[in-house]
Amino acid sequence: MTHNPYGTSGPTPPSNPYQGAGWGYGQTHQPGYGKPFQRPFSHPETQLPAFPDGAQPEDKRTKRKKQRRTGFTFAIGYLVVIWAVFLLNEGLFGGLLQYWGIHPLDLVSIWHIFTAPLLHANLEHIVGNSVTGAIFAFLIGYSGKRVFWEVTTFATVFSGLGTWLFGGIGTNHLGASGVIYGWLIYLLVRGIFNRSGTQIALGLVLAFFYSGLILGVLPGTPGVSWQAHLFGAIGGFFAGMIITSDDPPELVAKREAKKARKQAGY
16 A cells, blocks of 8 residues: 555645746756746747848849849940930030030039039040940849949049049040949949959959050040049049948858947957
């Protein structure tokens, strides 16, 4: 016959210290212990999905396809815009739109810094800016829409203001070449600033094939706006140095980790 020390009339049995505390957890005073089971994986029905709306991370092939599409969009868009303006100017306005070029030190027309890159003096001028400009537009657009517009803004403003200040009173400056020089210099230097081996390699290739353009920033060729080239190149350099929207993922992660450590006081 067995003896039950906790019979109906005996003492109350001791309570279970783990009851209601979550499976396998005791009073250890450690995070997640001795309290209701609240770890992220304990109640899957209450957790947010890892990828909202069923979205999944893009694979490299899909990402590159989107990047190529964006690059071609900007390259083709660039060609469509400058050729549409050229044909409209020649066919409908008889060249009168050239008035919207940059007139140095003329305050009334200072805002022409935004219209001058769309205008070209003749067929030779626009043909010379078409292929090279489309290639650079594709390469920058490949990095993203925001990158393209940021770099283009830097190149346009620096090229336009530099030409407006130093282009010479009584002259009229037209063409996209100032912006193109900004695009080129940006592509040459951005890999140095964001520490991307791929972008450095691309810059070296472009430097080899387009090294002759560097001479365009020097005075001496009649009818060539070297001021637009020079200041556009300066704008492209500052774009490569300042903007961060083109940083590779590794650099972004490193910067975020450094920021987090700083906020945590480490």
